[in-house]
Amino acid sequence: MTLGETLERNGISRRGFLKFCVTTASLMALPPTAATAIAEALASARRPSVIWLSFQECTGCTESLTRSFAPTLENLILETISLDYHHTLQAAAGEAAELAREQAMHANEGKYLLVVDGSLPGPGSNPGYSTIAGISNLQMLEETVAGAAAVVAVGTCAAFGGLPVADPNPTGAVPVSAVVRDKPVINVSGCPPLPMVITGVLAHYLTFGKLPELDEYGRPLAFFGQSIHDRCYRRPFYDKGRFAETFDDEGAKKGWCLYRLGCKGPMAYNACATMKWNGGTSWPIESGHPCLGCSEPDFWDAGGFYKALSVPTGNIGGTAAVAGLAGVAAGAVGGYLSGRAKKDARTAHRQVTADELEQKL
Amino acid sequence: MMTPMDFLLLVRGPLFVVAVAIFMLGFGIRLVEILMLGRARNFAEPRGSAMLGGFRTVYRRFSPDPGTFERAPFDVVIGILWHVGFIVALFLFIPHVELIRKTFGIAWPALPNPMIDAIAVITLLALFAALVQRLRDPVKRFLSTPQDYLVWTLTFLPLLTGYLAYHRMINPYPLILGLHILSVEIFLIVAPFTKLTHMVTAFVARWYNGATFGRKGVQS
Ligand code: SF4
Ligand code: SF4
Numbered sequence: 079m080t081l082g083e084t085l086e087r088n089g090i091s092r093r094g095f096l097k098f099c100v101t102t103a104s105l106m107a108l109p110p111t112a113a114t115a116i117a118e119a120l121a122s123a124r125r126p127s128v129i130w131l132s133f134q135e136c137t138g139c140t141e142s143l144t145r146s147f148a149p150t151l152e153n154l155i156l157e158t159i160s161l162d163y164h165h166t167l168q169a170a171a172g173e174a175a176e177l178a179r180e181q182a183m184h185a186n187e188g189k190y191l192l193v194v195d196g197s198l199p200g201p202g203s204n205p206g207y208s209t210i211a212g213i214s215n216l217q218m219l220e221e222t223v224a225g226a227a228a229v230v231a232v233g234t235c236a237a238f239g240g241l242p243v244a245d246p247n248p249t250g251a252v253p254v255s256a257v258v259r260d261k262p263v264i265n266v267s268g269c270p271p272l273p274m275v276i277t278g279v280l281a282h283y284l285t286f287g288k289l290p291e292l293d294e295y296g297r298p299l300a301f302f303g304q305s306i307h308d309r310c311y312r313r314p315f316y317d318k319g320r321f322a323e324t325f326d327d328e329g330a331k332k333g334w335c336l337y338r339l340g341c342k343g344p345m346a347y348n349a350c351a352t353m354k355w356n357g358g359t360s361w362p363i364e365s366g367h368p369c370l371g372c373s374e375p376d377f378w379d380a381g382g383f384y385k386a387l388s389v390p391t392g393n394i395g396g397t398a399a400v401a402g403l404a405g406v407a408a409g410a411v412g413g414y415l416s417g418r419a420k421k422d423a424r425t426a427h428r429q430v431t432a433d434e435l436e437q438k439l
Numbered sequence: 440m441m442t443p444m445d446f447l448l449l450v451r452g453p454l455f456v457v458a459v460a461i462f463m464l465g466f467g468i469r470l471v472e473i474l475m476l477g478r479a480r481n482f483a484e485p486r487g488s489a490m491l492g493g494f495r496t497v498y499r500r501f502s503p504d505p506g507t508f509e510r511a512p513f514d515v516v517i518g519i520l521w522h523v524g525f526i527v528a529l530f531l532f533i534p535h536v537e538l539i540r541k542t543f544g545i546a547w548p549a550l551p552n553p554m555i556d557a558i559a560v561i562t563l564l565a566l567f568a569a570l571v572q573r574l575r576d577p578v579k580r581f582l583s584t585p586q587d588y589l590v591w592t593l594t595f596l597p598l599l600t601g602y603l604a605y606h607r608m609i610n611p612y613p614l615i616l617g618l619h620i621l622s623v624e625i626f627l628i629v630a631p632f633t634k635l636t637h638m639v640t641a642f643v644a645r646w647y648n649g650a651t652f653g654r655k656g657v658q659s
Contacts, residue, residue: 305607316552317551337537375443376448381448390455391448398463401467402463404467408464413474413475
């Protein structure tokens with residue numbers, strides 16, 4: 079069955095489907111004409127096989143996708159791909175599940191899309207930290223990636239290591255890209271990523287048969303091309319210097335900028351500001367909380383969620399005072415020593431008369 | 440391997456502390472040494488207030504004297520332009536004010552970002568013009584030492600990297616933000632040991648000049 083037929087069976091009108099394609103095209107900054115191409119390609123696409131591996135993760139990414147707002151086209155797209163293996167969503171368990179994975183791998187050799195969420199214990203660390211059916215994450219990834227067309231690392235853990243990598247990284251966790259070298263890896267970061275971004279990437283892949291343009295972190299530029307800060311509706315307040323100082327002061331009530339409360343919007347690249355969450359209801363900054371920069375590498379360790387981006391993380395005031403005093407003391411000692419040397423020279427200085435000199439000669 | 444975020448955390452954390460410590464230590468030593476040089480006692484009856492005369496001169500010297508302006512209008516205008524621009528961008532840019540507020544507990548209103556942006560461009564151009572003039576004028580070129588060029592670079596880089604970071608012209612963002620902070624740290628570390636000390640000693644010298652004359656009851 080093609081995707082188009084499945085959508086029809088699920089009661090999605092052609093009109094609704096086209097609307098989805100237009101939105102997807104514009105989100106990915108493609109010309110409007112591309113919507114037709116997307117529609118055609120999607121409608122006639124055979125269900126591509128997708129294997130979804132979950133490693134050291136919290137299931138938030140899957141939650142984001144499935145619980146976002148139901149029922150949606152995004153959801154249906156996801157359902158219509160043949161999700162041959164997904165720990166959380168599949169009914170099978172244990173060896174039966176692993177068998178399904180192996181079957182899907184063999185049947186679609188070289189063509190299936192591998193989606194990974196979660197980080198995995200790196201090659202140098204104890205594989206026992208995370209296993210599935212007795213198989214280590216690393217081994218499973220290496221096995222599964224061999225026949226994959228491409229890998230989509232969903233969520234910040236898979237893309238950059240996320241929480242498991244946070245200091246002190248007890249499991250020696252690494253992101254997918256640290257292990258997969260010979261296959262294209264696309265990072266769909268976010269903790270969790272916006273559902274529309276995940277489906278957008280899949281839709282792009284189904285339409286064009288290749289991965290979209292990526293940024294320097296391997297993220298699709300269409301969704302991660304602009305910072306939260308540059309698209310934030312509170313930006314005029316930032317530019318004017320109007321800030322909320324606490325979470326319930328006048329500024330907070332008036333919706334002023336959250337920079338002082340630690341907003342990482344200037345450093346975060348994600349689509350929250352434009353696409354919003356929960357079906358366009360709202361998004362973190364709109365609800366009054368600073369952006370945590372969840373789509374960025376090392377965001378757990380980026381100097382404190384509630385510390386403004388430009389504020390040094392060390393104790394500057396104290397250091398400045400101590401060092402200043404030490405400098406004054408050192409200067410005083412230096413000054414005293416040179417003063418004494420001068421004085422000594424003065425007292426040691428003897429006047430010599432012409433007579434004395436003559437006697438000496 | 441060091442990621443851009445590791446780099447940013449390094450310069451935002453320990454390196455910044457080190458830079459500030461060296462800056463304070465260095466300036467402490469330099470200043471106290473100068474002040475402890477002392478002066479021979481003046482037994483003449485004072486005819487005016489040394490203190491007042493000193494401060495008057497500190498203020499008066501902000502306006503260039505007419506002779507200098509006639510001889511070198513370019514230097515005076517460009518010099519004032521980039522000094523003011525540098526100080527405004529340093530102390531009136533929102534994230535900088537935030538840094539000062541969080542570390543020293545004092546704050547003042549900042550200028551809107553588009554204004555700082557324009558001022559930064561003017562400052563960069565003025566600094567560049569100053570360099571070109573230094574290279575083209577035979578007398579200036581002859582008088583210039585390697586330290587002059589070093590100090591020019593150390594002044595130019597924080598502005599340039601700050602501009603690039605604000606406009607996100609280098610990616611990823613933590614890298615350019617880190618480079619900006621690093622350039623400031625180098626400036627802080629080197630300042631007490633180069634002619635950049637004039638940021639403090641200029642005022643000491645002005646005051647001293649004015650105080651001498653103030654004591655004599657004349658204007659300087
Ligand atoms: S709330 Fe955050 S993202 Fe929005 S303008 Fe302020 S600092 Fe930027
Ligand atoms: S606003 Fe920031 S922290 Fe929140 S989901 Fe978006 S990128 Fe992540």
